Amino acid sequence: MSMQPLLSVRHLTTEFQLANNQVARALENVSFDVRPGQTLGLVGESGCGKTTTLMSVMRLLPASGRITEGNIYFKGTDLLTLSEREMRTFRWKEIAIIFQGSMNALNPVMKVGDQIREAILMHNPVEREAAEERVGELLELVGIQRQRGEQYPFQYSGGMRQRAMIAMALACSPALLFADEPTTALDVMIQAQVLELLKQIQRNLGLTIVLVTHDLGVIAEMCDEVVVMYGGKVAEYGTADLIYNQPQHPYTQRLLKAFPDLNRATESAESAGQDLVTIPGSPPRLNALPPGCRFNPRCEESMEICTQIAPDLVDMAAAGADARHLAACHLLKRMKIEDQ
């Protein structure tokens, strides 16, 4: 598939100014592509930079944050070269976002339909009637009955509120949708409903989605390509199939093993009751990063060089394969060189 990527992030580096004059590198040299109509997953534990990545692309960082390096190409335009005003024409109209926990951020004293209408009118000053009609369309699109637009958020259940947020995000028919932990707070059945809805919308509207979550199961279900992040950097990047079936980076391997899998558990009665695989230690604090590879303090295969130099992304794909598979690990680089 050699289609031009819809979004192309190159060498993105974001820093935050902290209270005591420290600087935290929340993102370093993050690169990935998203092809039109596909779903890309950003997965990692808390503090790995996945939300910061979305905020950087949308240029919605708080005052203390700055993008210090990199390019963000959307449909060929580098978003970082735009003025704030120009950027606003992209936000919501081309790229929309469902924030983490946003289902609880609906205005409680405003009817849901009105809130969606506001979102429309803010970006597309059209006739009120046209906007109302669009609100009805959007509600139907997400599986909410039109009349329920007259209700208030407290009258909606959690799942419905999340759908309302999706409706709001799609108000201006964006090409790209960012979803930050869209189902984390939902029950598993409602989660299934919402994910199914997203898949359906993607099929019908050709929507491109970037999904951020810590849940490896959701990623497997939804995503074509996956970026595994750790400590603000890309640890591994490839198709979902390669990441799950042939994980290369030690972090990815251990993360997959630590994720409880029902299938594995039921394979044998002996495996039940056995200890789960863990990754000792904690993710690094971004204002106190270890030198060299950020994962090395917790890595079992850590070598001398890992504590000194940060590894680059190495292409691990088999020769001749058209799918990309990159991983940042010195050990892998060494093995690859030996292979050749």
Add this chain to the structure above:
Amino acid sequence: MSSELILEVNQLYTLFPMRQSMMDMLRHRTPEVVRAVDGVSFQIQKGDVLALVGESGCGKTTIARTLIGLEKATGGEILFKGQKVSVDGRDKQAIPLKQLRQRVQVVFQDPYESLNPRATILDIVAEPLDVNSLVRDSRERQERVLKVLEEVGLRPAEDYLLRYPHELSGGQRQRVVIAGAMVLEPELLLADEPVSMLDVSIRAEILNLLNALRRSRGISILFITHDLGTVGHFADRLAVMYLGRIVEIGPTVEVLKNPQHPYTRALLSVVPMPNPNLRRKMVILSGETPNPINLPPGCRFHPRCPMAVEVCKLSDPPFIALGHTHQVACLQAT
């Protein structure tokens, strides 16, 4: 796993009357009732882990709160090691709840909210001792706390005594909570979503810790969660709840491999699996779990059940036994 029963719950009911408006009160309307726990029975053997699984509103947290006395049971029986526990203070023969509290401890979901942000770790872990006036000597108090901190993996324990919760990571805080639960040497632990708010790799650590404690101390655990994934590795038996009732209960591996209740089957079919090539038929139930105030007639699951037939609307299914330890409440189970 000995055959001694640590906990036996029979037809437990916890109902909450709704607040009435002035008008309704004047008209002497009977208040509507939230049937949070609507006739639940189960048993836990010594040293076993029973997982109680269900979605929000199914009543699993209310069961834990009722067992520990934070909510008042409206009806039913709780037996601890064969002895009746007093649910409403009336039965003179029954053990008072206060006594039970030393044998049964709770671990809650949110490791930040469970700890008083203005108290030191020492005070937090020693709280059960303080509340029950169990130690006079401050030295003994400190030693007991140190011992249990070591046991949960917070080493060196002395370093943690004077710290505050916000100085610890989420995983460490949850360990403190578990330490606090262990300090009275309980025989039964009620763990309500103990790992839901933690990162994936930390979850595994805490689950392993609970497993280790269970092996070393022989405690039994009632493990309440919505996350079916964690259940497989950890629980001996699994009970699935829906709208205040248990719909299926049995050995974990059996329920997971061979689910009989349509709700269990649906739930299992939609749990996200970390396998992108998986092809399976997902049974995505439509709608949401109805309000526990207005329960549907007959089987409470029938409005959403893909297998519902006429009789399901009429009668409430009793438990049908399949094998000697697997039970399911469905009129169509074979």
Add this chain to the structure above:
Amino acid sequence: MSDRWVLFMRNLRNFWRIFSHNKLGMLGAFLVFSAIFVAVFAPLLTPYAPTDTIRDANGRGMTFAPPSVHGPLGTDDAGRDIWSQLVYGARISLTVGFLAGFMAMFVGSLFGIMSGYFSGRVDNVLMRITDILLVIPDLPLMLILVATIRQMDLRISPTSVLIVVIGLLYWTSTARLIRSQVLTIKERQFVDRARAFGAGDWYIIRKHILPQIMPLIVANTVLILSTAILIESGLAFLGLGDPTKPSWGTMLNFAFDRNAVTNGAWWFYLPPGLAIVWVTLGCVLLGNVLEELLNPRLTEHHLEGDQNMIAIKRNGAE
């Protein structure tokens, strides 16, 4: 337990570190403490007693004398030094203000905790009393009460009457504030946890509720003090203070009654007025800053914050 002392000192040091950088807070603290200093050390700050008449070289009382070397703030209609009256008056104003303020705070907190924690009937009764008092305007009610009590000719000094009346009527806003905070804290999980261990009500109030609301009480007290001083000044200005022990409000009363305005003796009415502003402003600044600092909100940057936590709370309570 020296460990606790170490902990306390550490917390105090942390607090001071942040507080000392807050300019408004430091200003407020300065204003308040300087006023307290003046009140405490009044006799050392002036050679005269407030009732002494300052006489000139001829032995005549220097009435309405402008500020001079004899008295930095001049004299009043009877030749008494204004500065002396001011510094001694500080004692009265501050004493009444502080005592009344503390009393109001105490009653208010007590009611607030009872109401918030026990709910039910206790809450209903206390809140209805609060509502009634809130509805009746403060100053007129206090006026009437003070005047009536004075009429009753009981052997209570006018100052004490002021303290008691203000203290017993001014607690309503505190009560409401504390109550709403207690309602929130009561529902927090660490309180549930304590209950699960078998903690009784008094234990929970003592160990969990009080420490959480202490910062609020402290901040609120300082603000209450400012208003108590203002109320005292107001009532004294209306003539309800003790003329033998004049507070700043009483001084203002005298100033207006005794024609300081028509005589152009600005040094008579400006200083007490400014003194009241000085202290009140100080209390307000200090109180606001304290409230900001002591409020346990998250002031961390999101990257410095909780590790290992997925901060989303699950939807749906049971």
